[in-house]
Amino acid sequence: MSNTVIAPCDFRHRIFVMNGYSVSPQLLYICMGVKIFSSNSKHTMKKISWALCFVCVFISVLYSQPASKGIHPYSLSGVIIDSVSQEPIVGVTVMIVPGENKKNTIGTISGKKGEFLLENIKTTNPSVHFSAIGYKTKIIDTIQGGKSSAINLGTIRMQQGAVQMNAVEIKAARPMIEFLPDKQVINMEQVPGASGNVTDALRNTGAVDVDPQSNKISIRGRSGVNIMLDGKPLPNAEELLTQMPASMIDQVEITTNPSAKDDPEGDAGIINFITKKGYSDNYSGSFTVYANNKNMKYAAAFINYRKSKMNLYGSLNGGLGKFASGLNYTKTFYQSSAYHTLRSDGDQLREGFMLNGKVGLDYDLDDMNSLSVTANYFHMKGTGHNNGSNIVFDSTGTARYSYQLNNGGALDNNTYSGTATYKKKFDKKGNELSADVYYSRLTYDAPNDLSTQYSYTARPILQHAKSFTGNKTLIAKLDWADPTWSLGKIDAGYNYTFRDRSTDYNYSDYIDSLDLWQRDSAYSNYFKYRENIHAVYSNFGNKILGIDYRLGIRLEKILSTGTVVTTNQNFALNYTSVFPSLLLSYNLSERLQLTFNLARRIRRPQMEYINPFKRINGPNDLSIGNPALQPTYTNLYELAINPIVKVYYTKSTGRPVSITALMDDTISVTSMVNNASTKTFGVELMLPIINDSKFPISLPSWFSMGNISYTYSRIQESSDYLTESYDINRTAWNLNANLVLKPYDDINAIFSYRYTPRISDARTVTNKKSILTFTLSKEFFDKKLRVAIIASDILKANMSRTETFSPNYYMDNRWTNFNSQNIAIAFTYKFNDFKAQQERQIDDGRDRTEGGIF
Numbered sequence: 086m087s088n089t090v091i092a093p094c095d096f097r098h099r100i101f102v103m104n105g106y107s108v109s110p111q112l113l114y115i116c117m118g119v120k121i122f123s124s125n126s127k128h129t130m131k132k133i134s135w136a137l138c139f140v141c142v143f144i145s146v147l148y149s150q151p152a153s154k155g156i157h158p159y160s161l162s163g164v165i166i167d168s169v170s171q172e173p174i175v176g177v178t179v180m181i182v183p184g185e186n187k188k189n190t191i192g193t194i195s196g197k198k199g200e201f202l203l204e205n206i207k208t209t210n211p212s213v214h215f216s217a218i219g220y221k222t223k224i225i226d227t228i229q230g231g232k233s234s235a236i237n238l239g240t241i242r243m244q245q246g247a248v249q250m251n252a253v254e255i256k257a258a259r260p261m262i263e264f265l266p267d268k269q270v271i272n273m274e275q276v277p278g279a280s281g282n283v284t285d286a287l288r289n290t291g292a293v294d295v296d297p298q299s300n301k302i303s304i305r306g307r308s309g310v311n312i313m314l315d316g317k318p319l320p321n322a323e324e325l326l327t328q329m330p331a332s333m334i335d336q337v338e339i340t341t342n343p344s345a346k347d348d349p350e351g352d353a354g355i356i357n358f359i360t361k362k363g364y365s366d367n368y369s370g371s372f373t374v375y376a377n378n379k380n381m382k383y384a385a386a387f388i389n390y391r392k393s394k395m396n397l398y399g400s401l402n403g404g405l406g407k408f409a410s411g412l413n414y415t416k417t418f419y420q421s422s423a424y425h426t427l428r429s430d431g432d433q434l435r436e437g438f439m440l441n442g443k444v445g446l447d448y449d450l451d452d453m454n455s456l457s458v459t460a461n462y463f464h465m466k467g468t469g470h471n472n473g474s475n476i477v478f479d480s481t482g483t484a485r486y487s488y489q490l491n492n493g494g495a496l497d498n499n500t501y502s503g504t505a506t507y508k509k510k511f512d513k514k515g516n517e518l519s520a521d522v523y524y525s526r527l528t529y530d531a532p533n534d535l536s537t538q539y540s541y542t543a544r545p546i547l548q549h550a551k552s553f554t555g556n557k558t559l560i561a562k563l564d565w566a567d568p569t570w571s572l573g574k575i576d577a578g579y580n581y582t583f584r585d586r587s588t589d590y591n592y593s594d595y596i597d598s599l600d601l602w603q604r605d606s607a608y609s610n611y612f613k614y615r616e617n618i619h620a621v622y623s624n625f626g627n628k629i630l631g632i633d634y635r636l637g638i639r640l641e642k643i644l645s646t647g648t649v650v651t652t653n654q655n656f657a658l659n660y661t662s663v664f665p666s667l668l669l670s671y672n673l674s675e676r677l678q679l680t681f682n683l684a685r686r687i688r689r690p691q692m693e694y695i696n697p698f699k700r701i702n703g704p705n706d707l708s709i710g711n712p713a714l715q716p717t718y719t720n721l722y723e724l725a726i727n728p729i730v731k732v733y734y735t736k737s738t739g740r741p742v743s744i745t746a747l748m749d750d751t752i753s754v755t756s757m758v759n760n761a762s763t764k765t766f767g768v769e770l771m772l773p774i775i776n777d778s779k780f781p782i783s784l785p786s787w788f789s790m791g792n793i794s795y796t797y798s799r800i801q802e803s804s805d806y807l808t809e810s811y812d813i814n815r816t817a818w819n820l821n822a823n824l825v826l827k828p829y830d831d832i833n834a835i836f837s838y839r840y841t842p843r844i845s846d847a848r849t850v851t852n853k854k855s856i857l858t859f860t861l862s863k864e865f866f867d868k869k870l871r872v873a874i875i876a877s878d879i880l881k882a883n884m885s886r887t888e889t890f891s892p893n894y895y896m897d898n899r900w901t902n903f904n905s906q907n908i909a910i911a912f913t914y915k916f917n918d919f920k921a922q923q924e925r926q927i928d929d930g931r932d933r934t935e936g937g938i939f
Contacts, residue, residue: 158205163238165199165215173199174243177217183208215241261792262292264728271337285877286331292339304341304353311351314358330385332373332913333402335361342684342721345622345637346576349664349687360400361387369917377909380407394449403440411901418894423485424751426478437467457506465498487540490703494533501526515568522561529554537704547595549602550701556586573627582618586692592701610698611650618643637666647695647712656712662687678727686721690714694757708755715739715759731769738762742804745894760804767798789825815846835860850888855880871913878906
């Protein structure tokens, strides 16, 4: 290897220098370990191991300090504490402002112990600015750089007082994604396309997958994601996020292996969207409006007022939407002679509006006691249709009959929810007791009209369905934490969840001879479901030999009952589950962290899949619930060098899958059964590029930030049920690239690209996708107003095609989104430095209903 020098000392302490950069020997050990591990593996593992070796060496070069080349830049360090309590202050912004050019600033944030370190400083007489919320800005302008390679300012004491937000301009932006030992944090304002809706912004991060047809969010190919908004359930989550402004969100937390404290629901993990809420004295807020050329409009407003011990806040957002799409599919049933093949060509249209409002109050009773309450109202209403022309062929290829399907429906969704939180602090820092109560009530009214005109009938067959769903949820939590416990850090708690859900489904046929509607008792039913979950948990953590560890255990008892009132059919499902977890973390350097974690997760059956009654989806299409569905358990293992490399393995047993069969040789019936097992091995590679003082490569001033990620996964899945069986191996990968350029002051040009190749296995084939989005934004009035123009789906990747192969049938489903390619404009105005604050996480996010408008 050229330009490589090995220092003549013991191998354990050797320093490698590559192209002028010092290389960490620990990372070279990792590379050698990966190579040895792969020496006897298969060809695929060899390719992965070589990729890991390359990345490890690249990381070591990229994130190491530059070797001396004549210029001797210096570092600046110190510790920041509160002048009264003498406690370290976390999150202080430390800025170096060069005397010769006050716009060319560099900065950092103080750590857990108040420590800070600024490196590669090349100016001789800078001033140092220290600023934090709730403290007076401190400025030191007596720094004499260039006389020493390292300057230690010692202890910096900051006084509490008024907030000075405009002391300096922070040029270095927060990274788009921050990697913590137990989760990823997406800073929404740094996401390309964050001026549009939440779904588009989330898709542009590359951290998750968003299905273009259903907007369903998945992580690593798994759709069992527990979606929350401020830690509370989000009804119709995937649909709602498509019209929620991204400016409403401050951060998105993605937790793939949650601790024992978090609800284990969802085999893919938890996604928590944290909305904005100001926390500085006086009033602050923001306002956003958005519109595109494909009939999508929404607006959002936020207001916050804080005075002394009280913080009052509220938000209101809503929108109008109209979504058009085309649906073409072919179904072939090999065992049927009369109903052998169905070909359908149709269109879908959904339109309506959404309104969401929230008010909240935080109040400090005294220094040790605080109370928070929130109230939220969500409303969605609209109409839609699903029309299609259909032809049925027999096994000889002869057209037997055709029919025109006109399916029109409406919905009215209302959700009321409220929370109350009490927190008690003790003398020891971090020692606290908190109690939460959450209550929600959801109503979902969805009438539907079905008109079917067969070629062999003179008049169409008219049918009407009306479903009404009611859901009440009560959650109570009690949590205790003592991070200063004598043997380590410990927290424990109890969680009780109660759900009472009912669905009234009425189905009527129009009797032409009597000119009246008649209730069809074969398909009408009233279903009630109740669920009680008792859970206790405990986490214990400490540090040994430089390794932080956290052990967790959670015990759950689930008691559930279901009743089909129409037929007086009852069933019960009771089970006990244990969920262990482990997290290990070791800092390789200031920017690199080695972590390992494992956890056990559960995916409880969706309530729509339990109701043991037939439901009509079309004239030849029925679905039926399975009350015997069991929960699915998943074991997850993850090894990572954050934020660059992550290797994971998951194993699920008893996973529910959809089984389709023919009834009476003419009717397709679909149900869910626990008959699949899945193993997934995956690798994620990511290269974040941030134009700040700590990045080892000098970047031009017009380059703001970039992010490149590559995800590879190999899935083994098997299933065996009656005549339906399969055993498949699926390999998938995708590439994400985000680039933010700053050609002029306060102007950002943002490119986001995602490529997914054609994926094929023995059971399914999906088409490739290339999605490109471009955003141009400019800030006005001291960065208070942002105007953005967004061009979505420039390459027009608006068609999704999935082919499914089975021993009994074949399906070819093609769906085209006519709204995907659009141009939008967005305005966001912030006043009085509106910022964000996280709310407590309470619910597990299972209060959802199928369908929706947006």
